[in-house]
Amino acid sequence: MAIKKFAVATYLDEEVLFPAVKKVRRSGYKLHDVYTPFAVHGLDVAIGHKETDLHIAGFIYGLCGTSTAVGFISWIYTSDWPQNYGGKPHFALPAWIPITFELTVLFAAVGMVLTFCYLNQIMPGVKKHVFHPRQSDDTFVVALELNGKNSEEEAIAFLKSTGATETSIQIAESSWWYGRWDKKEAYETMTHI
Amino acid sequence: MNDRFVIPGRLKNMSRAFISIGVLTLIMGIIFFLTKNNNIDKTRFWAVLLQDSVFFTMITAVSIFIQAAANLAHGSWIVAYRRVPEAIGANVWVFGTIASVILLIIVFVFRVGPEHVNPIYEWVTPGNDKILNGKSAFLNQGMYLGFTLVTVALWSYFGRKFRSMSIAQQSAPKNDTKIFWKVFRLSGLFLLVYALTQMSTAPWLWIMSIQAHWYSTLFSWYTFASSFVSGMSLILLWVVYLKNQGNLELVTKEHMHDLGKFMFAFSIFWTYLWFSQYMLIWYANIPDETVYFKLRQQGPYSIIFYSNFIINFFMPILILMARPSKRNYFTVTFMAMIIIFGHWLDFYQMIMPGPLGSDWQIGFYEIGIFIGFAGVLIYCVSKTLAKTNLIPENNLFLKETMIHIS
Numbered sequence: 386m387a388i389k390k391f392a393v394a395t396y397l398d399e400e401v402l403f404p405a406v407k408k409v410r411r412s413g414y415k416l417h418d419v420y421t422p423f424a425v426h427g428l429d430v431a432i433g434h435k436e437t438d439l440h441i442a443g444f445i446y447g448l449c450g451t452s453t454a455v456g457f458i459s460w461i462y463t464s465d466w467p468q469n470y471g472g473k474p475h476f477a478l479p480a481w482i483p484i485t486f487e488l489t490v491l492f493a494a495v496g497m498v499l500t501f502c503y504l505n506q507i508m509p510g511v512k513k514h515v516f517h518p519r520q521s522d523d524t525f526v527v528a529l530e531l532n533g534k535n536s537e538e539e540a541i542a543f544l545k546s547t548g549a550t551e552t553s554i555q556i557a558e559s560s561w562w563y564g565r566w567d568k569k570e571a572y573e574t575m576t577h578i
Numbered sequence: 579m580n581d582r583f584v585i586p587g588r589l590k591n592m593s594r595a596f597i598s599i600g601v602l603t604l605i606m607g608i609i610f611f612l613t614k615n616n617n618i619d620k621t622r623f624w625a626v627l628l629q630d631s632v633f634f635t636m637i638t639a640v641s642i643f644i645q646a647a648a649n650l651a652h653g654s655w656i657v658a659y660r661r662v663p664e665a666i667g668a669n670v671w672v673f674g675t676i677a678s679v680i681l682l683i684i685v686f687v688f689r690v691g692p693e694h695v696n697p698i699y700e701w702v703t704p705g706n707d708k709i710l711n712g713k714s715a716f717l718n719q720g721m722y723l724g725f726t727l728v729t730v731a732l733w734s735y736f737g738r739k740f741r742s743m744s745i746a747q748q749s750a751p752k753n754d755t756k757i758f759w760k761v762f763r764l765s766g767l768f769l770l771v772y773a774l775t776q777m778s779t780a781p782w783l784w785i786m787s788i789q790a791h792w793y794s795t796l797f798s799w800y801t802f803a804s805s806f807v808s809g810m811s812l813i814l815l816w817v818v819y820l821k822n823q824g825n826l827e828l829v830t831k832e833h834m835h836d837l838g839k840f841m842f843a844f845s846i847f848w849t850y851l852w853f854s855q856y857m858l859i860w861y862a863n864i865p866d867e868t869v870y871f872k873l874r875q876q877g878p879y880s881i882i883f884y885s886n887f888i889i890n891f892f893m894p895i896l897i898l899m900a901r902p903s904k905r906n907y908f909t910v911t912f913m914a915m916i917i918i919f920g921h922w923l924d925f926y927q928m929i930m931p932g933p934l935g936s937d938w939q940i941g942f943y944e945i946g947i948f949i950g951f952a953g954v955l956i957y958c959v960s961k962t963l964a965k966t967n968l969i970p971e972n973n974l975f976l977k978e979t980m981i982h983i984s
Contacts, residue, residue, distance in 0.1 A: 426983065440901065471863070479857045 389530055389559045391417060392540035393516045394549035396525040399425050405527060405547035406431045412543060414535070417528040417559070420520040439504070443497040450492025454485040506561040514557040530559070581968040583825050585960045593957035600950010607943050617690040621697045621933045624684050626944050628698065631677035632784050633808075633925045634951045635730070636776065636801070637918075638673055640809025641666035642737045643772050646765035654978035655836050658828040660970055662816045664741040665962040666809075671734030672958050673951070678730050681784060685722050698933045701790040709791050717787055725783050729775040736768045741962075748971050758974055777802050785925075788932040792870045794855050801928070803848040807890075808921040810840040811914035816959065818911050825968050828980055831905045835984040838904030841917060845894035848921075852887070874927055878936035882927045889920035922948065 392414075396402045399421070409416050410433060419432060458481045462468070467475045502508050520526040527549075531540055541552045607626075611619040641663035648656040656663070684698050696702040701717040704710035710717070740761065747757045781801035786793060794800075814837040820826045859867045874883045893916055903909040930938050970976065 436901070444899065471861075473861075479853075479860050482853060482857065 387559055388556060389417075390537075391516065391555045391557060391559075392529040392531055392535075392537065392544060393553045393555055394527045394529075394544035394547070395517055395519070395551045396527070396548060397523075397550055399428075399525060401548040402525045402527070403428070403431055405544075405549070408547050409527065409529065414540065414543070415530040415532070417530040420516065420526040420528075422521055422523055422525070437504075439497060439500060442500045443493045446496030447489045447493035449496075450489040451485055453492070454488035455481065458484060508561075511561045511563050512565075513561045514555075514559075516555060516557075517551075528555075579967075579969045579971060581825055581827065583820060583823065583960075583963045583968055585964050586823065589956065589960055593953045593960065596949050596953025597957060598953075599946055600953055603943055603946025603950060607947075611943070617697060618934065618937045620688075620690055622937075622943070624680070624688055625698055625929060625933045626947050627680045628677075628684060628784075629925050629929045630922075630947050630951045631673060631680050632929075633805070633922055634955060635670065635673040635677045635733075636780075636805035637809040637812055637921075638666050638670045638955070639733050639737070639772075639776060640806050641813060642670065642733060642740060642768065643776070643806070644810070644813070645740050646736075646768040646772070649761050649765040650769065652975070654975035655833065655982050655984070657970060657973050657975045657979035658830075658833050658982070659813075659817045659820075659826055660744065660973075661963060661966065661968045662820070663813050664744055665959050666812065666816070666955075667737035668741040668962055669955070669958040670737040671730070672954060674730035674734050676954075677784075678726050681726055682723065685719055699787055699790070700932075701787055713790065717783075717790060722783055725775075725779050729780050732771050732775065736764070736771065739764065740768075744970060744973070745966055747973060748967065750972060752972060753974065755974065776805070785928050788929055789870060792867065794859075794867075794870070796851055796855055800848070800851040800855055803844060803851050804890075804921045804924050807841060807844040807848055808918045810837060810844065811917045812955075813837065814841065814910060814914045815918075816963075818907055818914075820963070820968065821907075828969060830982075832982050832984040833979075834907065834910060835901075835904050838898060838910045838913075839984070841910070841913060842894055842898040842904065845890060845898070845917065849887075849891040849895075852891075873931040873935075877931070878938065879927055879931055882923060886920065886923050886927055889916060890924060893920075 394405070396405060402419070402421075402425075406416070406419060406428070410431075416432065419428065421428065459476060462477070463475045470477070473480065506513055516528050517524060517526045527544070529540060529544070531537065531554075537554050541554070544552050607623050611623040614620070644656065645660065645663050645667060647653070648660075684696070685702055688696060688698065689703070690697050693705075694703065695705075699722075700707075701710045701713065702719060704714065743757055743761050743764075747754075750757055776798070778798045781798040785801060786797045814834070817826065817829060817834070817837065821829055856871065859871060873879060894913060897909060898904055898913055926940075926944075
């Protein structure tokens with residue numbers, strides 16, 4: 386949740402994008418993110434993303450589902466409202482396994498979807514700054530985060546040298562916000578250089 | 579690229595030692611069990627041979643199935659190490675022959691007691707049993723002979739055919755798709771064959787008919803799941819071994835990850851079928867059906883029943899769930915051995931309760947015969963592997979398998 390300054394470059398081909406991303410990572414500039422119109426295999430490795438911990442979260446959600454199901458069903462059938470179903474014991478574990486399985490999957494799935502949305506900052510009604518209108522269409526967009534020491538001109542020149550077709554300096558909110566697009570007073574549109 | 583596998587002396591000696599242990603155990607079995615006038619000992623002698631030969635035939639036949647499935651799906655992930663399933667599949671005929679000899683001896687020759695009954699396959703000598711006589715249209719010696727021979731012959735044929743066609747691709751003109759489409763069509767045919775044998779008739783006749791009064795409609799699927807997961811573990815063990823010898827340079831952690839995922843996923847699949855069979859019988863509680871689990875779960879086999887479940891479900895799900903453990907050579911090798919042992923135990927508890935009842939034991943004989951079969955497997959497969967280039971040159975998916983990311 387902060388307004389930051391970005392140097393933005395667009396590329397028309399992933400064969401140009403990959404060497405450019407590598408150069409950016411070597412140059413010392415802070416890479417904010419790369420936006421692509423489709424999933425590019427190997428780009429996560431090139432950006433330097435760590436392996437996600439989403440599956441560990443999924444495991445924990447699943448365990449929550451298992452214990453919720455077993456705890457709740459066993460409480461109902463053994464102490465709250467014990468009844469005789471076909472002469473089965475009150476603690477009839479095999480009969481509960483399908484429900485337990487379903488609840489495990491449900492908790493893991495819903496929990497992982499929500500966690501995924503949170504990690505990627507996507508959610509219905511939530512806004513994020515769009516660096517380039519064609520970033521989900523046919524253009525690859527690289528955004529560098531500039532700090533006080535970086536010179537804008539040098540960053541632009543560097544991006545141009547990596548084969549960028551368009552470059553710009555943008556001052557924008559770096560993370561997501563809830564509400565209207567124009568709610569942020571500091572939201573500035575592109576200042577092309 | 580040329581990648582030749584030279585059988586190391588240690589492996590050769592090991593396989594020979596294993597085979598000698600197996601032969602020695604067999605001789606001791608003949609002396610201790612077969613010549614005694616004790617029905618249980620005689621039954622144990624044949625039942626153990628049946629269990630191991632059927633187990634090894636089925637887990638090696640999985641290699642043909644996975645090749646066919648990958649061919650049909652245009653899978654490139656298997657190409658880096660496809661010589662391994664090819665070599666295992668090309669040796670199905672060895673185990674198939676051993677198994678059919680043992681099975682046919684049991685069905686046609688083996689009788690005990692003054693009434694000359696068959697203690698393993700009750701339906702061979704049904705007497706006045708109304709249920710068994712009612713099933714005699716399918717469960718009879720002629721059907722058994724026919725299905726066994728056809729199954730083994732077809733598996734042997736396809737196993738050898740896939741390997742020879744894959745080798746023929748090596749000397750074919752570059753990017754020639756003629757052999758590829760021929761293999762494609764044969765793969766579809768093999769899936770049909772496999773569905774009618776391993777996924778239905780073979781487990782019915784070879785294993786389920788041991789308790790012929792009892793039946794379960796998903797038994798063959800259950801047996802298939804059991805053999806599939808151990809077959810994939812077997813492929814993985816060979817890949818790891820060859821990798822340690824410095825062969826199979828195209829195989830990376832990505833390919834190991836794939837095999838690990840197969841072991842993990844199909845352990846869960848096995849559990850799913852195991853539970854589906856168990857829960858319906860437990861819930862319906864019909865004596866005809868519960869007789870199967872009465873012996874296994876509450877009877878003398880309960881220790882095998884529960885350890886089977888722990889080894890084949892809890893260990894894979896807990897150990898193989900994390901991504902790093904599927905990419906670690908030690909964990910996957912360890913788990914592959916555990917899974918093969920676990921499913922051998924699973925076959926044991928499918929087969930033994932019928933003929934042996936409460937007189938079971940896992941002693942020198944069971945373990946020795948298993949080691950003997952493992953020796954035959956190591957000997958034959960390593961010999962086949964050493965015959966050709968381990969990199970399937972000229973394969974249409976070679977480039978794709980090199981850049982494969984799981």
